[in-house]
Amino acid sequence: MEEQPQSALRHQTHRPWLAMLLSILFAGLGQLYNRSYIKGIVFIVIELAFIITFADFIGLGLWGIATLGTIPKLDHSIFLLVYGILSLIILAIAALIYVINIRDAKRQAEQIRNGWKRPPLREAIKQAYMNSFPYLLSVPGFILLIFVVIFPLLFAISLAFTNYDLYHSPPRNLVDWVGFDNFVNLVTVPIWNQSFLKVLSWTLVWTIVSTTLQIGLGLFLAVLVNDKRIKFKRLIRTILILPWAIPNFVTIMIFSALFNDQFGAINRTLLGWLNIDPLPWLTDPLYTKLALISIQVWLGFPFLFALFTGVLQSISHDAYEAADVDGGTRWQKFRYITLPHVLFATAPLLIIQYTANFNNFNIIYLFNGGGPAVRGQTAGGTDILISWVYKLTFTTNNYNMAAAISLIIGVIVIVFAFFQFRRTKSFKEERDQS
Amino acid sequence: MNHRLKSKLEVAGIYGIIIVMSIIIFYPLAWALGLSFNTGTSLYSSSIIPKEPTLEHYRWLFTSPESNYVTWYKNTLIVSSVSCLLSIIFTSMTAYALSRFQFVGRKSGMYAFLLLQMFPVMMAMVALYIFLNLIGLLNTLLGLILIYVGGQIPFNAWLVKGYLDTISRELDDAAKIDGAGPIRIFVQILLPLITPILAIVALTNFMLPIFDFILPSIILHDKSKYTLAVGLYNFVTEKYSSNFTVFTAGAILIAVPIAAIYLFLQKYFISGLSAGGTKG
Numbered sequence: 001m002e003e004q005p006q007s008a009l010r011h012q013t014h015r016p017w018l019a020m021l022l023s024i025l026f027a028g029l030g031q032l033y034n035r036s037y038i039k040g041i042v043f044i045v046i047e048l049a050f051i052i053t054f055a056d057f058i059g060l061g062l063w064g065i066a067t068l069g070t071i072p073k074l075d076h077s078i079f080l081l082v083y084g085i086l087s088l089i090i091l092a093i094a095a096l097i098y099v100i101n102i103r104d105a106k107r108q109a110e111q112i113r114n115g116w117k118r119p120p121l122r123e124a125i126k127q128a129y130m131n132s133f134p135y136l137l138s139v140p141g142f143i144l145l146i147f148v149v150i151f152p153l154l155f156a157i158s159l160a161f162t163n164y165d166l167y168h169s170p171p172r173n174l175v176d177w178v179g180f181d182n183f184v185n186l187v188t189v190p191i192w193n194q195s196f197l198k199v200l201s202w203t204l205v206w207t208i209v210s211t212t213l214q215i216g217l218g219l220f221l222a223v224l225v226n227d228k229r230i231k232f233k234r235l236i237r238t239i240l241i242l243p244w245a246i247p248n249f250v251t252i253m254i255f256s257a258l259f260n261d262q263f264g265a266i267n268r269t270l271l272g273w274l275n276i277d278p279l280p281w282l283t284d285p286l287y288t289k290l291a292l293i294s295i296q297v298w299l300g301f302p303f304l305f306a307l308f309t310g311v312l313q314s315i316s317h318d319a320y321e322a323a324d325v326d327g328g329t330r331w332q333k334f335r336y337i338t339l340p341h342v343l344f345a346t347a348p349l350l351i352i353q354y355t356a357n358f359n360n361f362n363i364i365y366l367f368n369g370g371g372p373a374v375r376g377q378t379a380g381g382t383d384i385l386i387s388w389v390y391k392l393t394f395t396t397n398n399y400n401m402a403a404a405i406s407l408i409i410g411v412i413v414i415v416f417a418f419f420q421f422r423r424t425k426s427f428k429e430e431r432d433q434s
Numbered sequence: 435m436n437h438r439l440k441s442k443l444e445v446a447g448i449y450g451i452i453i454v455m456s457i458i459i460f461y462p463l464a465w466a467l468g469l470s471f472n473t474g475t476s477l478y479s480s481s482i483i484p485k486e487p488t489l490e491h492y493r494w495l496f497t498s499p500e501s502n503y504v505t506w507y508k509n510t511l512i513v514s515s516v517s518c519l520l521s522i523i524f525t526s527m528t529a530y531a532l533s534r535f536q537f538v539g540r541k542s543g544m545y546a547f548l549l550l551q552m553f554p555v556m557m558a559m560v561a562l563y564i565f566l567n568l569i570g571l572l573n574t575l576l577g578l579i580l581i582y583v584g585g586q587i588p589f590n591a592w593l594v595k596g597y598l599d600t601i602s603r604e605l606d607d608a609a610k611i612d613g614a615g616p617i618r619i620f621v622q623i624l625l626p627l628i629t630p631i632l633a634i635v636a637l638t639n640f641m642l643p644i645f646d647f648i649l650p651s652i653i654l655h656d657k658s659k660y661t662l663a664v665g666l667y668n669f670v671t672e673k674y675s676s677n678f679t680v681f682t683a684g685a686i687l688i689a690v691p692i693a694a695i696y697l698f699l700q701k702y703f704i705s706g707l708s709a710g711g712t713k714g
Binding site: 078079084096100103125130131134135137138140141144145146147148150151152153155156159165177221224225227229230236238239240241242243244245246247248250251253254257258265298303306307310349354359361362365366379386389390393394399400403407409410413414417 | 670
């Protein structure tokens with residue numbers, strides 16, 4: 001009976017700011033002040049273990065990423081950069097855990113001040129398990145993501161600001177930070193800016209022309225086959241979807257042989273019938289480009305055909321009947337009913353088509369290796385940005401330039417993706433909640 | 435009469451276009467199929483309708499000691515099935531956490547996913563190469579699998595999370611009242627309900643390693659480690675004119691089963707892609 005007022009007094013004097021301050025000083029101290037002994041000890045052990053295990057590594061990493069090494073042959077700049085990035089990632093995770101620790105200490109101290117009763121141990125453990133469950137679920141995926149996506153991305157971004165190439169390759173030489181020099185060189189130094197402008201403009205032409213053609217052909221055929229008077233719809237649709245069902249590396253390599261200048265069937269058989277001289281499909285950039293676009297349309301239209309067919313079947317007949325009553329022509333019906341409906345329903349997917357072709361490495365590389373080669377340039381006549389990056393990386397070892405161009409690709413892709421994602425449902429839901 | 439004639443001409447025109455398209459679609463495929471039955475290896479003397487049809491190229495793929503075809507097929511299937519399985523596990527766990535729990539870092543994690551799934555994996559190919567080299571997984575199938583599995587998490591976690599959001603939370607609450615823990619709720623109640631979307635995740639992740647060329651060509655260096663795409667490409671470019679008929683035989687043996695699966699399951703593929711694009 002006597003204890004009641006005394007403990008009530010103790011609640012009121014419990015200070016959240018002190019708990020917070022203690023937890024800032026050293027993780028877990030605030031929890032000890034809150035008398036959550038187990039939790040406090042766990043936090044202290046985690047922080048001690050962290051300091052003991054990672055202190056040296058992070059010290060080396062931070063020094064490494066700042067200097068990229070000082071003694072050639074002894075310091076390996078690239079490994080130092082890797083250590084540095086890993087250190088930054090580890091520090092970020094540690095900071096997150098620290099913030100959780102501080103918030104936890106403060107929140108619990110506030111609860112104690114407001115007269116909260118500590119649950120029995122079993123209850124507390126169960127609660128802790130429930131609270132940490134989502135983290136347990138996402139940790140495996142998160143760790144994999146860090147190593148496979150986040151770390152490589154940070155590394156690639158860093159490389160764009162170094163001079164890592166054949167002449168600055170460790171362990172023989174050191175790599176240095178060069179700021180925006182690579183980007184400046186890309187647009188000012190003649191050997192780079194000629195290739196860059198040529199490749200960039202072809203990449204854009206390629207993306208726009210091939211994607212638009214494949215969308216156009218897909219829509220055209222979908223509308224034709226959807227006509228009431230056409231029979232054998234299932235068979236026709238299966239045939240038209242066929243190119244999409246075959247792995248595209250197989251078809252691209254078959255086409256590469258079909259278009260071969262000397263023994264390809266296009267030159268020998270098809271043009272032979274038409275009495276046209278063989279055309280330099282693989283040796284003249286212009287013809288290679290024509291061939292690439294035709295092949296991509298062949299490969300790409302079936303998916304869009306299937307997609308549009310699905311959408312067309314979902315348009316209600318009422319709108320068309322109303323148009324018939326008003327005496328609308330077929331073109332008007334297509335222009336004002338079909339087209340808006342189809343485009344609205346598929347817009348994000350159409351944007352994906354453009355992004356996919358923008359980075360369509362397979363067709364460029366497998367058809368003709370980005371060639372024909374151009375004298376004095378690292379980029380071939382039909383290289384797009386992504387296949388040029390591949391060549392710069394694995395053929396000429398211009399890692400820094402490859403990384404800088406990758407970064408430009410990334411920025412362009414993000415702009416595309418932004419428009420695509422503004423329309424998706426879960427994104428909207430998330431925004432509505434907040 | 436005039437009206438009916440016009441209609442008939444139109445229908446004939448449509449059939450005409452469809453026939454032309456069919457020829458354009460079938461010609462390259464028929465040409466490859468024809469080549470695979472030709473005798474000899476020369477592209478010059480071979481024709482679309484073989485003079486003396488033979489199965490020698492198919493036999494060569496499976497019996498010749500020089501041929502790695504069976505190994506490549508096996509590697510591809512290993513990479514495909516393992517990365518498909520791991521993808522489902524990692525993705526569904528992450529999506530469950532994002533859809534059903536409120537926790538510190540949830541929102542920022544989701545926006546990070548959104549941002550990360552926009553970057554093509556290829557952008558970081560140098561880094562992946564150096565990283566796998568560092569941890570000794572370069573030139574291994576495991577290294578390739580890890581990259582496929584990790585790379586697909588951001589996109590597919592959104593996809594599955596969006597699907598989970600449409601399932602009423604009352605189900606979870608009812609199970610909770612009956613005393614089910616979070617693991618049981620997930621495995622026994624939610625997992626069966628999200629199988630349609632998981633099937634799509636499984637299908638795309640099974641197909642990706644079969645289709646992909648660039649990643650395996652960066653990571654795998656030994657002939658015995660190649661997947662089909664890299665193996666066949668290098669096989670053809672090694673000795674172009676003399677290997678091509680054998681290549682077509684190998685290509686047909688991949689294309690036929692894959693095409694069959696695709697045509698059979700096309701609805702799922704297309705609904706999966708549209709779900710990713712519009713329903714997310």
